[in-house]
Amino acid sequence: MDRIKVIEVKEDVLANNDRAAQALRERLHDQGTMLINLMSSPGSGKTTLLSATLDALSDELAIGVMEADVDSDVDAYTVQSHGARAVQLHTGGMCHLDAAMTEQGLRELGTSGLDLVFLENVGNLICPAEFDTGAARKVMILSAPEGHDKPLKYPLMFEVSDLVIVSKMDVAQYFDFSLEELEKNVRLRNPHATILPVSAKTGEGMDAWYEWLRREVRQWRA
Amino acid sequence: MDRIKVIEVKEDVLANNDRAAQALRERLHDQGTMLINLMSSPGSGKTTLLSATLDALSDELAIGVMEADVDSDVDAYTVQSHGARAVQLHTGGMCHLDAAMTEQGLRELGTSGLDLVFLENVGNLICPAEFDTGAARKVMILSAPEGHDKPLKYPLMFEVSDLVIVSKMDVAQYFDFSLEELEKNVRLRNPHATILPVSAKTGEGMDAWYEWLRREVRQWRA
Numbered sequence: 519m520d521r522i523k524v525i526e527v528k529e530d531v532l533a534n535n536d537r538a539a540q541a542l543r544e545r546l547h548d549q550g551t552m553l554i555n556l557m558s559s560p561g562s563g564k565t566t567l568l569s570a571t572l573d574a575l576s577d578e579l580a581i582g583v584m585e586a587d588v589d590s591d592v593d594a595y596t597v598q599s600h601g602a603r604a605v606q607l608h609t610g611g612m613c614h615l616d617a618a619m620t621e622q623g624l625r626e627l628g629t630s631g632l633d634l635v636f637l638e639n640v641g642n643l644i645c646p647a648e649f650d651t652g653a654a655r656k657v658m659i660l661s662a663p664e665g666h667d668k669p670l671k672y673p674l675m676f677e678v679s680d681l682v683i684v685s686k687m688d689v690a691q692y693f694d695f696s697l698e699e700l701e702k703n704v705r706l707r708n709p710h711a712t713i714l715p716v717s718a719k720t721g722e723g724m725d726a727w728y729e730w731l732r733r734e735v736r737q738w739r740a
Numbered sequence: 741m742d743r744i745k746v747i748e749v750k751e752d753v754l755a756n757n758d759r760a761a762q763a764l765r766e767r768l769h770d771q772g773t774m775l776i777n778l779m780s781s782p783g784s785g786k787t788t789l790l791s792a793t794l795d796a797l798s799d800e801l802a803i804g805v806m807e808a809d810v811d812s813d814v815d816a817y818t819v820q821s822h823g824a825r826a827v828q829l830h831t832g833g834m835c836h837l838d839a840a841m842t843e844q845g846l847r848e849l850g851t852s853g854l855d856l857v858f859l860e861n862v863g864n865l866i867c868p869a870e871f872d873t874g875a876a877r878k879v880m881i882l883s884a885p886e887g888h889d890k891p892l893k894y895p896l897m898f899e900v901s902d903l904v905i906v907s908k909m910d911v912a913q914y915f916d917f918s919l920e921e922l923e924k925n926v927r928l929r930n931p932h933a934t935i936l937p938v939s940a941k942t943g944e945g946m947d948a949w950y951e952w953l954r955r956e957v958r959q960w961r962a
Contacts, residue, residue, distance in 0.1 A: 560781045560865050560894060561886030588866055590892045611896070613835055613866040641893070642864055643782050644810055644835040663885035663908070664783030670812045671863070672782060674833070686885070692911045 535649060539617035542652030546629070552738040553624075553635045555653035557675065560641035562661040563685040563718060565593045567727075568636060570718045572600035574728055575634075579735065582635040584623045586615050593638065603627060614645035617652045633735055643672040654738055657681045662690035666700035669707050676707040681714065681730060688717040757871060761839035764874030768851070774960040775846075775857045777875035779897065782863035784883040785907040785940060787815045789949075790858060792940045794822035796950055797856075801957065804857040806845045808837050815860065824858075825849060836867035839874045855957055865894040876960055879903045884912035888922035891929050898929040903936065903952060910939040 546553050558564050565585075572581060585594040586607040594606035605627045609615065615623075620637060629635060637653060639646040658679040660668055663686060669676040676682065682704055684697065701713055712730065716723035768775050780786050787807075794803060807816040808829040816828035827849045831837065837845075842859060851857060859875060861868040880901040882890055885908060891898040898904065904926055906919065923935055934952065938945035 559783065559863075559886075560890055561883075587893055589895050592889065592892060611866070611870060613864070640866065641781075642835070642866055644833070644862065644864055645867070648833060661783075661885065663883065663911070664781075667814065668782055670814060671809055673811050689885070689911070689914045692914055 535616045535618065538621070539650035539652040542617055542621050542624075543654060546624075546652065546654065547738065549629065550739045551629045551632050551635060552655070552735050553620075553637060553651070553653040555637050555639055555646070555651050555656045556659070557639045557643075557646045557656065557679070558641060558659035559643050559661070559664055562641070562659045562664065564638050564641070564659055565596055566718045567659065567683065567685060567716070568597055568602075568638060569600045570724060571728070571731070572597060572602050574724070575731065576601045578732075579633040580631055582627050582629065582632045584620075584627055584635065584637045586619075586623075586638060586640050588612070588640065597638075603632070609640055612645075613640055613642050614649050615639055615651055616649045620651040620653075633739075634731070643668070643675045647672070647675040647678050655680045655734055657683060659683045659685050660700070661686040662695045663693050665694070666696050666703060669700070669703035673707050676704050676711070679708065679711050681712045682708075683727065684713065684715040686717060686719075687715045687722055688720045757839045760843070761872035761874040764839055764843050764846075765876060768846075768874070768876065769960065771851065772961045773851045773854050773857060774877070774957050775842075775859060775873070775875040777859050777861055777868070777873050777878045778881070779861045779865075779868045779878065779901070780863060780881035781865050781883070781886055784863070784881045784886065786860050786863070786881055787818055788940045789881065789905070789907060789938070790819055790824075790860065791822045792943075792946060793950070793953070794819060794824050796946070797953065798823045800954075801855040802853055804849050804851065804854045806842075806849055806857065806859045808841075808845075808860060808862050810834070810862065819860075825854070831862060834867075835862055835864045836871045837861055837873055838871045842873040842875075855961075856953070865890070865897045869894070869897040869900050877902045877956055879905060881905045881907050882922070883908040884917045885915050887916070888918050888925060891922070891925035895929050898926050898933070901930065901933050903934045904930075905949065906935065906937040908939060908941075909937045909944055910942045 591606040813828040820826040
């Protein structure tokens with residue numbers, strides 16, 4: 519087979535917002551609020567997972583949600599109906615949130631008294647991985663229908679994530695999807711990430727996700 | 741229910757590359773090569789659709805493929821094995837291609853004698869919609885598992901597309917997916933786009949896609 523030509527067309531448009539992110543993270547740590555940056559492709563089931571999580575944990579943790587989208591506010595209404603304090607962030611066409619945008623959102627949300635805030639980032643496997651938002655933990659969701667090859671094609675997202683949730687496991691059988699292959703591909707990029715297969719629909723694996731959240735909140739506040 | 745706060749965090753980072761794109765489009769028109777900008781989320785089945793298309797049409801059309809990814813070159817090898825002249829474009833973390841990057845790719849591919857070139861854009865529903873690459877037609881793929889609400893959340897992608905291919909229709913029944921709802925949501929943003937439900941796996945709808953391609957190539961060269 520002919521060797522494929524690979525052409526680098528790199529351009530550098532990434533602003534350095536690391537200092538702002540670090541200051542925000544320290545401030546949230548001091549007040550005992552854990553911010554989770556939740557990232558995924560469009561349609562991976564972020565909002566469905568969050569809704570189930572709110573139903574399960576709202577009695578024990580005070581939870582806020584910032585929904586980021588280029589447009590619409592349907593997701594914020596959904597999570598609000600599950601009992602979360604919620605705001606909608608519009609990015610105006612931007613494909614990610616940076617630390618300044620996150621801070622602006624947190625100010626509007628009001629973090630006082632919150633144990634846990636989810637930032638539901640823009641549906642995208644590229645840009646959100648590149649910007650530190652000031653979150654304590656990065657969690658990504660890969661839905662089984664997207665395929666187990668995704669760590670090869672979106673390596674940075676898998677590199678930066680503390681937890682990889684594999685969603686829609688109830689339908690994995692209808693796709694050419696292998697959890698074992700996925701785990702191998704994740705490990706190529708990230709030896710440490712926890713990998714949790716779940717189905718928000720059947721409840722499979724959800725208890726492990728709730729346990730992960732409880733433990734991380736405890737450790738963050740310790 | 742409380743009214744959700746909506747905060748605009750718009751930033752303008754989009755360069756104007758419209759002139760370069762228009763010049764490229766005219767040059768391709770003069771030489772009788774139709775460039776198609778193929779856009780979608782990660783894991784929507786772009787490469788599978790392209791492979792089937794190459795198998796079906798390579799005898800009647802000379803087809804080239806540019807695979808754009810932030811990393812990896814697995815897709816370029818796949819389409820090459822289906823008989824296409826292929827190059828891999830690495831965007832170095834960028835979430836889209838602009839006209840200059842596309843032109844660079846075309847130069848490396850070599851368009852002489854090609855009837856049709858597919859640019860398989862980076863898997864992303866946001867950035868690629870914002871940049872004119874110089875393509876004659878914009879085609880987007882939405883896979884049924886992603887959900888029929890996506891035109892509400894990624895409106896620009898649906899606004900700019902000439903054709904919306906709905907892929908993985910063979911598994912649509914396992915998801916909360918309604919083709920009728922999708923069509924309604926697309927129409928809110930785009931009254932003209934053709935909508936084609938397909939399954940590259942079962943072959944459902946693929947003939948309509950091939951007919952669309954044949955007709956558009958004929959019209960482009962007329």
